[in-house]
Amino acid sequence: MNIQTDLKQLSEDYLRIEQAILYLENHYKDQPGLEEVAAQIGLSEYHFQRLFTRWAGVSPKRFLQFLTKEGAKDLLNQSENLLDTTHQVGLSSLGRLHDLFVTAEAVTPGEYKSRGAGLTIRYGIHPTPFGKCLIATTERGICHLGFVQTSAAVPWTSEGDAIDNLVAEWKQARMIEDYKSTAPLIEPIFDLRYNNRGKPLNVHLRGTNFQLKVWEALLQVPAGSVTTYEGIASRIGKPGALRAVGTAIGHNPIAVLIPCHRVIRKAGEFGNYRYGTLRKKALLAREFVTASP
Template structure:
């Protein structure tokens, strides 16, 4: 499989993010496409072309995926899908996703050692949602986080906080190959699934496992997730676990939204969450 260069998409995302933020801040005045384009210092024509290059759809189509009507409709559809999966032990969508992502949890002993003696290979890579930091052990990907602006030091500090006893080794080429597999919407036939190595309590592991079962283009609520793991009253603990997700995108916490249909509360920013939702909706056709 040939690696994909996401440098252009990553650069495009910076303007997409700026445009979405402008729309959020001015939604009451309903800014026109010309006004949005001007805010990111582009003509209407060039802004439209940039958006289609990044998302595959027009800005107007993209914004339609972020409306309450759309999210409520998709939430209802997703709930029906996952209710059916629940009856089969979440094996329905999970089985499909397992073709792409698998994972195992650290043993209690490994958890207690907090990564002591473990070698973690890491690197930064462009992605469709800006630069990201990816790290892996011999057993799988253990971290994926997005860089806030150009603050790579903060991104690394989050990795170190999660694995304080590990030894970091930079591996740019390896990590960019992994990024190509993560964000390529059409992985090559016969390629091995991406494997994750996760460190968490039994409760956290169960939540992250259930999250992997949520298909692209679908939504669930925090309450839904609590019900799916058999602890309907634990939705606040579920929300905290989702907020501490160590592997963004592959464990798709961006697909969890409020009961009202609002898209918010994301570790790497609400704007990035909205960008992910719209990008996946475009890919889902």
């Protein structure tokens, strides 16, 4: 199987993974067994095991243990020490961050005000292990990444709607649909082991100075770790600006690479996510599994 075939299969698998997470979420007090959960998504227990092994690389039992509130809270406690260390070694400027996996550059003031006048943006829609996504790039990097195949927990967003939203954000830019130019980016973005190899991916950000600071702080949260809204507010020196921080996180234009899904509530609840809480849980659990020994 080639990479495009693999991604298509994983994207299709994700729909069932999400159904399983939703069933467990709705019946957690009953502690349903794997056979019961498998039956709810139309699979035998054997094929349910195979589905998770193919999609997550581990058994469903191991994967699903990361989805509990207690599991998230334990991870949060472990993450705080790591993030403190990251902050102390000076990864605190818009540039090479996120274990040197992502380099970030902001648009010029003129490009910000004009919503992209003079820029050419190429975009494409591709399958990923978490459903379809729309990705867009300028000559200076990835400027948009968002999911278009939505979850059962959020309203449907069509591919056309997603493209319309991209155009609205960059009204004056020249838009070109170019699947071939964006396709090679999908593998490094969604290969959770990619962080330690290859050259960094560039992101090209359009936002206010405050938003850029928040997104920069998000880039310091590595895969397999989480932080809180309070943690992000503290790291940008605005501990009292929780609402503004939450709004900036919600307006993150580049999902996954700028990991807003790694922000949870301090009590261990997963909290909201622009592309659905179920997808947020799936993203985090897959990262936890990959990062675990």
